[in-house]
Amino acid sequence: MGEEKSGVKIITDNRKARYLYEIVETYEAGIQLVGTEVKSIRAGRVNMQDGYGLIRNGEAWLINVHISPYQESSDYFNHDPRRTRKLLMKRKEINKLVGKLEQKGLTLVPLKMYFKRGWVKLVLGLGRGKKLHDKRETTKQRQDQRDMQRALKRF
Numbered sequence: 001m002g003e004e005k006s007g008v009k010i011i012t013d014n015r016k017a018r019y020l021y022e023i024v025e026t027y028e029a030g031i032q033l034v035g036t037e038v039k040s041i042r043a044g045r046v047n048m049q050d051g052y053g054l055i056r057n058g059e060a061w062l063i064n065v066h067i068s069p070y071q072e073s074s075d076y077f078n079h080d081p082r083r084t085r086k087l088l089m090k091r092k093e094i095n096k097l098v099g100k101l102e103q104k105g106l107t108l109v110p111l112k113m114y115f116k117r118g119w120v121k122l123v124l125g126l127g128r129g130k131k132l133h134d135k136r137e138t139t140k141q142r143q144d145q146r147d148m149q150r151a152l153k154r155f
Contacts, residue, residue, distance in 0.1 A: 014112065025126040026126070028122070030119060032085055032088060033085065033110065039072075042115075043070075046067050047105070053108025053124050060089050109125045
């Protein structure tokens with residue numbers, strides 16, 4: 001109910017990205033889409049697991065995010081599911097990202113896609129890849145949190 005009042009409707013969430021990457025900062029960006037892509041996104045047919053962001057020639061791009069072809073349209077009018085999409089960000093943000101992406105081990109990862117007042121928005125995370133022991137530590141902390149919640153629920 002709170003989501004509807006604020007005008008935000010979450011389409012998809014890349015939960016695996018928070019497990020694989022340590023997210024340092026997040027950015028909100030718009031996406032340049034064609035009509036059949038928007039219709040397919042409204043139906044919730046998006047997969048962001050293999051996607052990543054890239055800065056090329058002073059522009060931000062979203063690569064390898066799969067938006068399924070729209071079922072009600074013919075193949076002639078449909079889009080390529082894994083095409084490269086331009087991200088709509090302010091010049092200041094892009095320049096800041098260029099400096100941070102040049103640091104060792106940082107990458108742009110799509111975290112969440114949602115509608116905000118009718119426009120498709122994307123949350124990008126500036127992340128550093130986790131090592132295996134970091135992933136194990138995250139899993140251990142999550143399990144400890146669950147155990148504590150269960151123990152508090154009993155008493």
